[in-house]
Amino acid sequence: MRISARTQYALRAAAELAAAPPGPVPADKIAAAQGIPRKFLDNILLQLRRAGLLHSQRGPEGGYWLARPAAEITLADIITVVEGVPEGSDHGGYPGVARPLADVWSALRDHEQALLTEITLAHVADGSLPEPLDH
DSSP: OOOOHHHHHHHHHHHHHHHSOSSOBOHHHHHHHHTOOHHHHHHHHHHHHHTTSEEEEOSTTOEEEESSOGGGOBHHHHHHHHHOSOOOOOOTTOOGGGTTHHHHHHHHHHHHHHHHHHOBHHHHHHTOOOGGGOO
16 A cells, blocks of 8 residues: 555544644644645645545634544545545456455555554543554
Protein backbone atom coordinates (compact mmCIF):
# COMPACT_ATOMS: atom_id res chain seq x y z
CA MET A 1 0.00 0.00 0.00
CA ARG A 2 1.27 3.43 -0.88
CA ILE A 3 0.25 6.27 1.41
CA SER A 4 0.27 9.69 -0.25
CA ALA A 5 1.71 12.77 1.47
CA ARG A 6 -1.84 14.15 1.63
CA THR A 7 -3.05 11.07 3.51
CA GLN A 8 -0.07 11.14 5.86
CA TYR A 9 -0.82 14.80 6.62
CA ALA A 10 -4.49 13.98 7.24
CA LEU A 11 -3.57 11.18 9.63
CA ARG A 12 -1.08 13.39 11.48
CA ALA A 13 -3.58 16.26 11.77
CA ALA A 14 -6.27 13.89 13.05
CA ALA A 15 -3.84 12.41 15.59
CA GLU A 16 -3.01 15.92 16.76
CA LEU A 17 -6.72 16.61 17.29
CA ALA A 18 -7.15 13.28 19.09
CA ALA A 19 -4.40 14.21 21.55
CA ALA A 20 -5.64 17.79 22.08
CA PRO A 21 -7.64 18.84 25.13
CA PRO A 22 -11.39 19.35 24.54
CA GLY A 23 -12.33 22.35 22.44
CA PRO A 24 -11.39 23.84 19.10
CA VAL A 25 -7.77 23.63 17.94
CA PRO A 26 -6.71 26.36 15.50
CA ALA A 27 -5.39 25.17 12.15
CA ASP A 28 -2.21 27.20 12.74
CA LYS A 29 -1.47 25.15 15.86
CA ILE A 30 -2.03 21.85 14.02
CA ALA A 31 0.15 22.98 11.11
CA ALA A 32 2.99 24.08 13.40
CA ALA A 33 2.85 20.98 15.60
CA GLN A 34 2.96 18.59 12.64
CA GLY A 35 5.03 20.59 10.14
CA ILE A 36 2.21 20.65 7.59
CA PRO A 37 2.01 23.54 5.10
CA ARG A 38 -0.97 25.64 6.22
CA LYS A 39 -2.67 25.97 2.83
CA PHE A 40 -2.40 22.21 2.28
CA LEU A 41 -3.75 21.56 5.78
CA ASP A 42 -6.74 23.84 5.24
CA ASN A 43 -7.85 21.73 2.27
CA ILE A 44 -7.39 18.50 4.21
CA LEU A 45 -9.34 19.78 7.23
CA LEU A 46 -12.16 20.93 4.95
CA GLN A 47 -12.28 17.50 3.33
CA LEU A 48 -12.41 15.75 6.73
CA ARG A 49 -15.08 18.18 7.96
CA ARG A 50 -17.25 17.61 4.88
CA ALA A 51 -16.93 13.85 5.45
CA GLY A 52 -18.26 14.29 8.99
CA LEU A 53 -15.05 13.36 10.81
CA LEU A 54 -14.39 16.88 12.13
CA HIS A 55 -16.38 19.84 13.39
CA SER A 56 -15.21 23.42 13.07
CA GLN A 57 -15.91 26.82 14.52
CA ARG A 58 -14.93 30.15 13.02
CA GLY A 59 -13.62 33.18 14.83
CA PRO A 60 -10.85 34.04 17.27
CA GLU A 61 -11.78 31.12 19.54
CA GLY A 62 -12.34 28.84 16.57
CA GLY A 63 -10.66 25.77 15.25
CA TYR A 64 -11.28 22.08 14.63
CA TRP A 65 -12.15 19.09 16.79
CA LEU A 66 -13.10 15.47 16.19
CA ALA A 67 -16.76 14.84 15.43
CA ARG A 68 -16.67 11.52 17.33
CA PRO A 69 -14.50 10.19 20.14
CA ALA A 70 -10.99 9.28 18.97
CA ALA A 71 -11.66 5.64 19.88
CA GLU A 72 -14.43 5.58 17.27
CA ILE A 73 -12.43 6.93 14.32
CA THR A 74 -10.16 4.42 12.60
CA LEU A 75 -7.20 5.06 10.36
CA ALA A 76 -9.24 3.41 7.60
CA ASP A 77 -11.96 6.07 8.06
CA ILE A 78 -9.47 8.85 7.37
CA ILE A 79 -7.68 7.08 4.53
CA THR A 80 -10.99 6.34 2.81
CA VAL A 81 -11.97 10.03 2.95
CA VAL A 82 -8.66 11.22 1.53
CA GLU A 83 -7.86 8.41 -0.92
CA GLY A 84 -11.33 7.13 -1.72
CA VAL A 85 -12.54 3.57 -1.50
CA PRO A 86 -9.68 1.17 -2.19
CA GLU A 87 -10.06 -0.64 -5.47
CA GLY A 88 -9.25 -4.29 -5.74
CA SER A 89 -6.61 -4.51 -8.42
CA ASP A 90 -7.34 -7.25 -10.89
CA HIS A 91 -4.26 -9.41 -10.81
CA GLY A 92 -6.02 -12.32 -12.44
CA GLY A 93 -4.63 -13.79 -15.56
CA TYR A 94 -1.12 -14.56 -14.36
CA PRO A 95 0.01 -17.54 -16.40
CA GLY A 96 1.07 -20.94 -15.12
CA VAL A 97 2.77 -21.27 -11.76
CA ALA A 98 2.43 -17.51 -11.07
CA ARG A 99 -1.39 -17.77 -10.99
CA PRO A 100 -1.53 -17.99 -7.10
CA LEU A 101 0.12 -14.56 -6.83
CA ALA A 102 -3.30 -12.99 -7.47
CA ASP A 103 -4.50 -14.60 -4.24
CA VAL A 104 -1.44 -13.30 -2.38
CA TRP A 105 -2.15 -9.70 -3.48
CA SER A 106 -5.80 -10.06 -2.53
CA ALA A 107 -4.90 -11.42 0.93
CA LEU A 108 -2.41 -8.58 1.42
CA ARG A 109 -5.10 -5.97 0.67
CA ASP A 110 -7.48 -7.72 3.09
CA HIS A 111 -4.85 -7.71 5.87
CA GLU A 112 -4.03 -4.04 5.30
CA GLN A 113 -7.72 -3.11 5.48
CA ALA A 114 -8.25 -5.20 8.63
CA LEU A 115 -5.27 -3.58 10.34
CA LEU A 116 -6.29 -0.03 9.41
CA THR A 117 -9.84 -0.72 10.59
CA GLU A 118 -8.56 -1.99 13.94
CA ILE A 119 -6.33 0.99 14.80
CA THR A 120 -8.11 4.12 16.02
CA LEU A 121 -6.96 7.68 16.55
CA ALA A 122 -7.06 6.98 20.29
CA HIS A 123 -4.47 4.21 19.81
CA VAL A 124 -2.22 6.60 17.93
CA ALA A 125 -2.71 9.55 20.29
CA ASP A 126 -1.86 7.59 23.41
CA GLY A 127 0.71 5.28 21.83
CA SER A 128 -1.18 2.12 22.73
CA LEU A 129 -1.29 0.18 19.50
CA PRO A 130 -3.27 -3.08 19.55
CA GLU A 131 -1.35 -6.12 20.84
CA PRO A 132 0.07 -7.63 17.63
CA LEU A 133 1.61 -4.24 16.77
CA ASP A 134 2.90 -3.26 20.21
CA HIS A 135 6.65 -3.97 20.18
